[in-house]
Amino acid sequence: xxxxxxxQPTEDLLCPICQDVFTDPVVLSCSHSFCRDCLQTWWAGKxxxxxxxxxxxxxxxxxxCNLALKNxxxxxxxxxxxxxxxxxxxxxxxxxxxxxxxxHQRPVxxxxxxxxxxxxxxxxxxxxxxxxxxxKLALFQHVKQNCDLMTEHVKLQAQYTQSQxxxxxxxxxxxxxxxxxxxxxxxxxxxxxKMMVIKKHAEALSRAMKTLSDTVSAxxxxxxxxxxxxxxxxNAAVKRVQQHPLLEDPxxxxxxxxxxxxxxxxxxxxxxxxxxxxxxYAPVILDPNTANPEFSLSDDLTTVRHGHRQNLPxxxxxxxxxxxxxxxxxxxxxxxxxxxEVGDNAxxxxxxxxxxxxxxxxxxRFWQVEFHSNKYSMRTVEQPPTPLxxxxxxxxxxxxxxxxxxxxxxxxxxxxxxxxxxxxAFTDKLFPCIGT
Numbered sequence: 249x250x251x252x253x254x255x256q257p258t259e260d261l262l263c264p265i266c267q268d269v270f271t272d273p274v275v276l277s278c279s280h281s282f283c284r285d286c287l288q289t290w291w292a293g294k295x296x297x298x299x300x301x302x303x304x305x306x307x308x309x310x311x312x313c314n315l316a317l318k319n320x321x322x323x324x325x326x327x328x329x330x331x332x333x334x335x336x337x338x339x340x341x342x343x344x345x346x347x348x349x350x351x352h353q354r355p356v357x358x359x360x361x362x363x364x365x366x367x368x369x370x371x372x373x374x375x376x377x378x379x380x381x382x383x384k385l386a387l388f389q390h391v392k393q394n395c396d397l398m399t400e401h402v403k404l405q406a407q408y409t410q411s412q413x414x415x416x417x418x419x420x421x422x423x424x425x426x427x428x429x430x431x432x433x434x435x436x437x438x439x440x441x442k443m444m445v446i447k448k449h450a451e452a453l454s455r456a457m458k459t460l461s462d463t464v465s466a467x468x469x470x471x472x473x474x475x476x477x478x479x480x481x482x483n484a485a486v487k488r489v490q491q492h493p494l495l496e497d498p499x500x501x502x503x504x505x506x507x508x509x510x511x512x513x514x515x516x517x518x519x520x521x522x523x524x525x526x527x528x529y530a531p532v533i534l535d536p537n538t539a540n541p542e543f544s545l546s547d548d549l550t551t552v553r554h555g556h557r558q559n560l561p562x563x564x565x566x567x568x569x570x571x572x573x574x575x576x577x578x579x580x581x582x583x584x585x586x587x588x589e590v591g592d593n594a595x596x597x598x599x600x601x602x603x604x605x606x607x608x609x610x611x612x613r614f615w616q617v618e619f620h621s622n623k624y625s626m627r628t629v630e631q632p633p634t635p636l637x638x639x640x641x642x643x644x645x646x647x648x649x650x651x652x653x654x655x656x657x658x659x660x661x662x663x664x665x666x667x668x669x670x671x672x673a674f675t676d677k678l679f680p681c682i683g684t
Contacts (some may be wrong), residue, residue: 254578261321264301265290270321275314278304287311348377365570379510398561405536412547423526427519435511446504531586532575532680538565539573540683549576554684573682574601579679584649586680587661590642593684595620598645599629601681615670617645617658636668651678 263270265286268495272284280301282290297306338345343357349369355377372380392461530550538543544555552573560566567573579600588598599616613629617636624642625633638660646661657669 261317261324269325270314273314273317273321274303274311276306276311277308277318278302278306281314281317281451285310309514315561318587346374347371348374350377364660381667389500390528394562395558401561420523421525423523424449424519431511431515432513438506442504443507444499447505449501474524489553531584532588533577534573534682535565536573537563540567540571542571543573545573553683572597572681573683575680578679579649579651580677581651584651585646587644587646588682589644590619590645593619596682596684598647598658598682599627599680600647600649600678615672616681617668628682629672638667639665647680649678 258330261269263273263283263286264280265282270281270283272285273281274284276299277280278299278301280299282300287300290300290511295646297309298304299306329407336345338344338360341357342389343359345355347356347361347364348354348357348371349356349360350372352366352369355374356366356371361369361371493563528548530548532550534545534549534552536545536549539552541558541560543552544558545552564576590596590598595618597616597618599614601614601616602612607671616626618625618627618633619642624638626636627633640660640663642660645663646659647666648657648659649655651674654671654673655669656672658667659665660667681684
């Protein structure tokens with residue numbers, strides 16, 4: 249029992265209710281023992297006092313203390329406490345634990361090192377191994393904290409991205425509703441106009457028909473007069489007929505119907521074409537997951553500005569060593585062109601990079617034109633900065649990439665002036681990269 253106590257208690261020292269070492273154990277008439285508090289809690293609210301194990305009824309509400317069991321438990325707890333306080337000593341040889349076995353991953357003494365069980369094993373001083381393990385544990389703790397931060401950041405990103413998607417679709421829905429209302433209004437207006445024309449035409453026909461009917465009736469009456477009277481009224485009857493000649497076949501005026509083709513022809517295409525005027529296209533979309541923590545991006549991910557450092561997760565794509573941000577999409581073929589507005593910024597750079605994932609042991613190639621201390625220069629990872637001659641201060645700069653031919657150029661789009669060109673046999677994806 250003493251040897252087992254050094255590690256864990258036997259089942260005889262565990263209370264069947266709480267499964268822990270007995271505290272103030274009491275014994276029932278059935279010989280089963282329990283912690284006093286555990287038993288009273290078990291009995292609370294029950295109509296009868298029964299043993300929790302065998303259900304035998306107890307005649308006493310306050311069972312006697314199991315003194316022998318209590319002494320055993322106290323002895324076990326005391327021995328466990330002494331073993332803990334003496335943990336600096338080897339349990340086999342009672343020597344100080346000065347070494348750490350790398351194979352068994354545990355502290356050992358000098359005698360253990362020379363024993364057969366540690367033959368051909370590697371060892372480190374205990375304090376050195378402790379420092380290494382503390383450093384590793386600190387690294388794990390840092391990674392855990394970064395994972396927690398990344399989890400919260402992902403939630404915030406999802407919420408923000410969802411709100412932006414909803415906002416943009418609300419704008420599109422609003423445009424479509426307004427466009428629908430405008431087109432239905434035009435249709436209603438045309439309907440009213442066409443109905444008015446038809447109504448006026450019908451009213452004119454009614455008036456003409458009435459006049460013609462009156463003339464016919466008057467002429468028929470004169471034809472019934474005697475010969476002398478008829479001859480006397482003949483000239484007046486002829487003039488009246490000539491004033492109201494017979495109408496040609498009545499027809500609707502041209503364009504009296506709704507111009508259905510105008511309203512429905514290419515309706516979807518026409519609305520889409522008009523919708524394009526309310527949206528914009530950017531050839532380069534910045535990737536917020538690569539932005540330096542001191543950068544803030546606009547909602548449409550096309551503008552970057554320098555600000556206060558944010559508490560962001562250390563994801564592999566983020567650039568912490570220098571202030572920059574990459575484009576979202578890499579380029580591995582074809583011809584591409586994009587402009588960057590630099591304005592009056594005191595320092596900036598614009599270019600391309602092969603950077604895909606941050607690696608502390610490797611610097612990816614990059615090619616960039618930079619402006620600093622009122623001077624322009626060309627910078628690459630292989631060479632020191634090369635001064636550039638720029639006559640007029642740039643407000644915008646254009647980047648032209650012919651990936652297949654390995655040609656990368658910069659120019660001033662406002663004056664159409666060439667600034668610099670580099671040639672390189674590109675093999676990896678290139679990403680637009682800017683900084684300020």
